[in-house]
Amino acid sequence: MPDAVETLDRLIRTRRTTKLLDPDTPVDPEVVAGLCELATWAPNHRRTEPWRFAVFTGDGRRVLGDTIAEEMVRHDAHEAKVLKTRTKYLRSACVVVIGSIAGPDEVTTAENRDAVAAGVSNLLLGATARGLATLWSSVATPTSPALLDLCGFPEGTFAVGAVYLSHPAGTEPAGRRSAPLIRWID
Numbered sequence: 001m002p003d004a005v006e007t008l009d010r011l012i013r014t015r016r017t018t019k020l021l022d023p024d025t026p027v028d029p030e031v032v033a034g035l036c037e038l039a040t041w042a043p044n045h046r047r048t049e050p051w052r053f054a055v056f057t058g059d060g061r062r063v064l065g066d067t068i069a070e071e072m073v074r075h076d077a078h079e080a081k082v083l084k085t086r087t088k089y090l091r092s093a094c095v096v097v098i099g100s101i102a103g104p105d106e107v108t109t110a111e112n113r114d115a116v117a118a119g120v121s122n123l124l125l126g127a128t129a130r131g132l133a134t135l136w137s138s139v140a141t142p143t144s145p146a147l148l149d150l151c152g153f154p155e156g157t158f159a160v161g162a163v164y165l166s167h168p169a170g171t172e173p174a175g176r177r178s179a180p181l182i183r184w185i186d
């Protein structure tokens with residue numbers, strides 16, 4: 001098997017979601033920008049290039065948490081969850097919020113999200129290849145105008161994830177997957 005195939009397969013199987021993140025060692029901004037660029041190589045139908053990125057470091061992480069938390073309060077979220085949201089992004093040196101812009105119709109909007117999810121996967125794999133630790137976290141208020149405004153995303157954007165990106169603070173045990181369910185039709 002060619003080396004590149006083995007390397008890629010190993011990389012895909014090595015990537016893990018982890019909370020073993022070093023919040024204190026900054027991630028090189030050029031590396032972060034390069035990972036966002038890698039994300040944009042994902043397939044995207046009609047070449048809509050639907051991805052948008054907002055990078056939070058330093059006190060920006062607290063602003064991100066507070067912005068989402070305030071929206072959760074407006075939606076009567078459980079107090080403990082709101083409190084956790086205010087500080088949870090401080091667990092990572094860098095957090096990249098990735099948005100998917102709305103399309104002119106429902107199908108395009110859905111396909112945009114599919115494309116952005118594929119882009120997030122590129123970003124995670126690129127980070128893994130560079131020895132960085134990642135966690136793809138859902139955003140509690142993915143369409144909140146205050147969040148979109150903070151991120152500089154256009155109206156109608158959906159925040160597909162907040163990716164924690166840090167130097168590792170430990171080693172996550174190896175992952176496992178069930179065998180794929182495949183029906184072969186001849």
Ligand SMILES: Cc1cc2nc3c(=O)[nH]c(=O)nc-3n(C[C@H](O)[C@H](O)[C@H](O)COP(=O)(O)O)c2cc1C
Nearest residue numbers: 015016017018117135136137138139160161175176
């Ligand atoms: C759309 C999406 C949202 C996710 N949201 C969270 C989250 O909010 N918190 C979390 O700890 N992990 C989240 N994850 C990560 C999954 O929990 C993780 O991929 C899964 O447990 C498998 O672990 P692995 O990534 O190490 O293989 C999310 C993954 C996806 C694809």
